[in-house]
Amino acid sequence: MSITCIENLSNEFFYEMFDYLDGYDIYKAFSNMNHRFQQLVNSSFILFKIKFDSIFDELYTDDFKQFLLFNQQQIYSIQLSISKENEHIFSYLPIHSQFNRLESLVLNELEPIILISLLPKLTCLSRLYSLTVDIWNSSDKLGHVYQLVLTLPKLKYFKCSAEDSDINVPIPFAMKNQYSTIEHLVINHSCTFNELSAILSYTPQICRLNFAHLNDSNSPIATILPIKLANLTYITFDIPYIIFDEFKMFITSLDCQLKILRFYTRSSDINYLEANQWEELILKYLPQLEKFYFQYVEEIEHDYHCATYLEDFNQFNSSFWIERKWEFVTEMDPCEVLHSIHPYKKRWHDNISSNKFFESLRLNLICPSREEYLELPETNIYNIFTTTHFHYLEIQKEKIDFSILINIIDSLSELDSLKIHSLSLSSTKSLSMEKIIRQFISNKNKITKICLENMIEIEEVYFLIKLCPHLxxxxxxxxxxxxxxxxxxxxxxxxxxxxxxxxxxxxxxISTADDDLVQEFEEMAISQNFFLDYTIKYELNHIYITMKI
Known part of the structure; x- marks a missing residue:
């Protein structure tokens, strides 16, 4: 067996390997080796990505200083976690124009006063395209930070995070020619819509905006002047406890060609669940919108009431939603109800279903995994079942009792498709199947498609087939x-x-599905004289038997 020496490996191999390693580790490992590796680590083809979590040892920092001194023009990115104990690191990081290949800078756990002293020095970096900062104790300094960041001449991406709940970002609206080159802005801290509008007035080239308003108390919105952002096509909002009218006021102030909108909120404002409100907003102000992702969370309290707006859910089946292939989904768990809108997701029955999209775009319901929330028809949860025309039901509860399943199905008169994890027939042991059918099964059942995730005994399948005569x-x-x-x-x-x-x-x-298994099924069908007309095929690990009786 031949043994390959590391020195016989090509430079290209090391270039690719180094791309996954920390730059300072590369320097320490290879700089003291033979001439070939010294030349390799000093090559202009090698760009170092540096990441430090802590620096305390004096010898360590001396080596780091030497590394920076001799490799300034090879440093591509720097990521530092800086606390009060190691803020002296900046004395070893002399930012100047010699760092002419530095494109990304990440500064974590940073005191705002340190950041404010550093930011003016970054203007000399000719290729600094990305800046990420995580600031501590920032309640009264963020306005100054943003004003400095917005002057960086080459910056394309800026992410600012801060955990303080009481934060102000006092920044004036941009004057003529006070423009930033930022194209992607990520704000992970408390900020009012008025302050956000002021920040955006500096970013006419922005394409993507991510805004996570972490504070659960929102200031009233003053009048917001329109902002022209011709390149803005993507927005993500994660804003709890904001009313629909405030969201609408801000989004309509943006003069942009938005194509993708993601919006997550936790609220008690039921205007979010009125399909007509969304339809009017999108048609009038967001006509270019292609993808819409919306999540609205409401908590289930002891006196939870939902009947006042349930009928509005049915409006999500109008032609407006069907043409865009956006579906409405309601998911329930013991603590909360999650309503969401998103582009249609392919389902388990779509491979074989002859239905066109507009026939299979449905209001969907995903039930909780804890059975006690399904046992009482008099609860408000069942108002959702009876008032809204859900067509797709998914129950994640393991071994759901057949009587509870029947109660739910009986409440969902428009139900077409059902997916359940597993079924329990234990309470039927003393009853015959025919007696169960006579006692429990309703003629209102319209289910045509069922997916059973886990079958325990074949009687479960018999029961489901009998339960759903239109299956x-x-x-x-x-x-x-x-x-x-x-x-x-x-x-x-x-x-x-x-x-x-x-x-x-x-x-x-079937995990072992293959052509041989299909052949066995075909031989069995012939020998048993099942049907005159049938087809058997497999795709991936699924066997499909299609028959005409």
């Missing part, structure tokens, strides 16, 4: 521990003899 597609995602051929044979016999005659497609998730 035409059944998918089971866990079959790896049973005799697959016998299972399929039993299911098809039940369908033919005394169960559902509408069922046309069976889908099984």
């Amino acid at each position: 035409n597609y059944l998918q089971i995602n866990s079959l790896n521990t049973i005799d697959i051929e016998l299972f399929v044979q039993n299911i098809i016999n039940k369908i033919k003899n005394d169960y559902n005659h509408n069922l046309r497609v069976l889908c099984f998730c």
Whole structure:
């Protein structure tokens, strides 16, 4: 066996490897080796990425100072975590024009007074495109910080984070020619919409804005003058406890060609759930919008009431939402209800469904995993079921009792598709299937598609087929521990003899699915004389049996 010496590896190999390593570690490891490696680390092809979390040892800082002195023109990025104990690091970091390849600077845990003293020195850096700062104790200094940052001549990306809850960003609106080159701005600290507008007045070239208002108390919005931001196409807002009218006032003040909007809020303002309000806002002020992601969280209190606005949910099925392929989803857990709007996501039945998109774009409901929140039909949770025309239901509760499932389905008169984790028939042991059907199953059931994640016993499948007389597609995602051929044979016999005659497609998730298994199914179908007309195919790990009875 041949042994390859490290010196026989190409320079290109080391260039690629060094790209994943800290620059100072590279320097320490290779600078004292032979001439070839000394030349390598000093090559203009090598750009160092430096990251320091702490510097205390004097010898360590002396070595670091020497490294900076001899490699100024090879440093591509610097990331420092600077506390009061090691703020002397700046005496070893003489910022000047010799750092002519420095493009990214990240400063964490920084006192604002230190940052304010450093920022003017950064103007000499001809390639500083990215600046990220995480500031401590910043409540009264952020305005000064922004005014200095906005003068940096080459900056394209700026991210500012601060944890203080009581922060002011006093900054005047930009005067003529007071413009920044920033194209992507990330604000992770408390800031009013008025202050944000003042900051944006300096950034006519901005393309992306991320704004996380971390303070849960919002100042009233004064009149905001329109701001022309011709390049702004992407906005992310994470703003709790803001009312819809305040959000609308700000977003309509932006003269931009917005294509992507992400907005997350926790609020009690039900105007967010009125489809017509969103439709009017988007058509009038955001006509270029292509992708819309919205999340609205409301807490479930003991006296939770939702009936006052539930009927408005049905407006999310209008042509406006269908044409844009945006769907409305309601997710419930024991503590809160999450309503969201987002581009349609492909579902488990979309591969085989003949439905066009506008027929499968539905209001969706994802139920909680804790059963006690589903047991009482008189609770306000069931108002959601009965008032809104949900078409898709997903229940994540493991082994949901069949009687609870029936109650939910009976409340959702427009339900078309159902996905459940697993089913429990334990309370049916003393009842025959026919008695269960007569006692519990309603003729209102319109379900045509079911996905069962985990099957424990075959009777669960029989129950679901009988429960849903209009079922035409059944998918089971866990079959790896049973005799697959016998299972399929039993299911098809039940369908033919005394169960559902509408069922046309069976889908099984089988990790060993291949052409041989398809051949076995085909031979079984012929020998058992299942159907005159059928097809069997597999895609990835799914077997599809399509039949005509």
